[in-house]
Amino acid sequence: MSRLKDFLNIDGSLQRQGGASESILVTKGNQVHLFLLYLAGVYMIVFALINYYYDDKVVAAIVNVCSLPFVILSYYFFKRGWTIASKLLNLTQIIIVIILIFLVTRSQYGPNNGDSILVFFIPVFIGTMIVFQGKEKKFGYIFAFCILILMSFLILSDFHLGSDPAYTQKQIQRELALNLIGAAIATIMEVIFILLVSNRIDEELIKTNRELDNFVYSVSHDLRSPLLSVKGLLSLMLERKSGDEALNQYLGMAEKSVNHLDDTIREILAYSRNSRLGISMETFDLKTMAEQIFADLRFVVEDNFSFRIEADGSTEMLSDKSRVNTILRNMIGNAVKYRRPDIADPYVLLSLGRNAKGDVTITIADNGEGISKDKLEKVFDMFYRGTSTGQGTGLGLYICREILNKLDGTIRIQSDIGRGTTIAISLPQRASN
């Protein structure tokens, strides 16, 4: 019963699912932010030490003064749960440090000296897109856009304060190497992170799909079991042949309703499986498949109804067996459902062959009720029912078309009311023979 409850609460479970897939990204975004905070702390100390060692005392001081308090404050914000403020503070701090270093080196050593520090904008840009997730995403976009603008502005600008002697060649090379290596490491780590997360999300999706399939399996079993026992009990009652005509009529009607409900469950199951599961190719024999379906339907029809197969050459094919089975079962089932028992030789004729392109062709022809021209174009619509006899669910042909779309197949339907219907299907063959 609890499974049923879950099943009925479709909206709820979808929301939960949506929330879950979003929360992976949000959690990851927060993790990255925290990691960046630690990294900023450590990197700034190391960077300051290196510069101090090489006598760049001003740069070292800027880095230390501007970084550590910001890093600590940002960490405090994060712990308080103010994630957006914490992230903005952290990123702002990194950018301010970059700009300050940039301006100081220009002012100390003249324009175009130490410009290589700007490469750090690249990992900061990517990092911004990573850390802002979920509802914070728009902040991420705005901030990343600002970074791009700022970077272009700094590259193009000629702003500097003093005009002291320029860097020596060695100093420039050292700066360039340090900056490039630092920025490259950060960028590579971010790219690896993005790949790992997308991989993880794929795995989660596959897992969710598998769980959903198990769930649909259990639900369809739990829903059908009681229904089928009612169906059996009804047929037991009908078998006892009471003389009460009215009672027999009621039982017959109840049986019809039960069958209808069962058809609906079957088709919802087929639809759900088709839309979720991937295609699995295997080689199988179409003729054997059709004969099995004929055998299952034999007891549904009168003795004079005939099931016929015509095959041209080999009937083996490579495709998704379960899906092709659903199509055949639907098509042959329709021919049976809309047969005309009043005519002399009611039949369904299945012709199997190949067309010029090598695609498998399946033609299902019957001499049943047929479909009028105006209804013909609607038969593939979801829940469209051409007759009011209450036999169909309006899902069968819709599912067939969905499956054929998935398998790159085609379907054509031709019908004359009162004379019968012919359906031509073609299915591409991939690497068969």
Added chain:
Amino acid sequence: MNNYLLVEDDEIFLFLHEHMIKIFDPTAEVSTMKSSLVAVQYLDDLIRNGEKMPDCILVDLNMPEMNGFQFLEFCSPHMNGPMQHVHVYMVTSSLYESDREKALSYSFIKGFKEKPLSKQVVDEIAALLKEESGSQSCMD
């Protein structure tokens, strides 16, 4: 006279199938078991004591504790020995082609039937039993 063993956890189906068989195969004797574990124990005892096996076993697929496939796994090694004349069918409400294929992959299984049993299916099962007992008595 055919001897049936029904293994099924759902009481209504057990009742229903028992009646279906008795109506359409009037001379049949039907025993029912609500759990495949009990059924396995029962068959095991029969094998050990060398007693007569049922002629036909109809087993459900989805059952708690031990499902239909696990039951078939139990039968498998005995199908060339003491159970060689037993007709085993799987009767289920499963719509999954993969279940049908898995069941039919057991060489000894006679069929995969949808619930509920109908007159036609009972007739078919009874006819096959009759055919085989005929050929057996010819051999004897």
